[in-house]
Amino acid sequence: MGHQFELHKDIELAATPEQVWEAIATGPGIDSWFMGRNEVEPGEGGRTRMTIAGHTEEATVTGWEPGKRFSYGTQPGPDGTFLAFEYLIEGRAQGGTVLRLVQSGVLGDNWETEYEAMQVGWNMYIETLAAYLAHFPGRSAIPVTVFRPGAGAPEQVWAAVTAAFGITGPVAEGQPARITVDGLPPIEGIVDLVALPAYFGVRTDDALYRFVHSGSDRGDALMLGHHIFAADEDPAATERAWQAWLSELPVS
Structure with missing residues (x-):
């Protein structure tokens, strides 16, 4: 039996909305702070690809508003499991940007362990994103x-x-x-x-x-x-x- 979930993470970043967009919505940007090797086809309906240890996971872009909103999701598997991601970017008048992440979907039978791993994993990745934007802006890893x-x-x-x-x-x-x-x-x-x-x-x-x-x-x-x-x-x-x-x- 699948289990629906929704996970939220917010972080203030020392970067412009344009810099944050490049980091979260392009392959080279994602490579610089997230996991695996990544590709993003720009525009709604485009495909995203993340390759780790020889396995590639694909998703479809469902929202594309440069500098504001980027979302994508996987297709449901035979057991109904899927993952969806949404990034919301909000520039601050005094400088900097707030990034809001929402991950949702349906997890499998071992959902509690998976959910806890995602919570911990996102803590590390958003902190790594902050380090990337603070110390390596404009560079690709x-x-x-x-x-x-x-x-x-x-x-x-x-x-x-x-x-x-x-x-x-x-x-x-x-x-x-x-x-x-x-x-x-x-x-x-x-x-x-x-x-x-x-x-x-x-x-x-x-x-x-x-x-x-x-x-x-x-x-x-x-x-x-x-x-x-x-x-x-x-x-x-x-x-x-x-x-x-x-x-x-x-x-x-």
């Missing part, structure tokens, strides 16, 4: 997404991840973070996102690095969803390097 199913319990995984960044003790925003990944230049930045045991993020001069744990109810998977703004980055080589790092992460 290469998305790097890799997975490790069954990585381990949250406490074990986060101890290994934070240790790899040279962090000991409690993790807090603003802490310096440094990591070496074979095949990549040394990475140095600051912790800019902490909501353990769900997610952790580091910002550098040319990237937003994001680490997400699915929770034990969803298989103890660890996902890396990075956004690399360096112009000379080799996407395939970077993804291979991070996948090797993730596979060899010493979780005990």
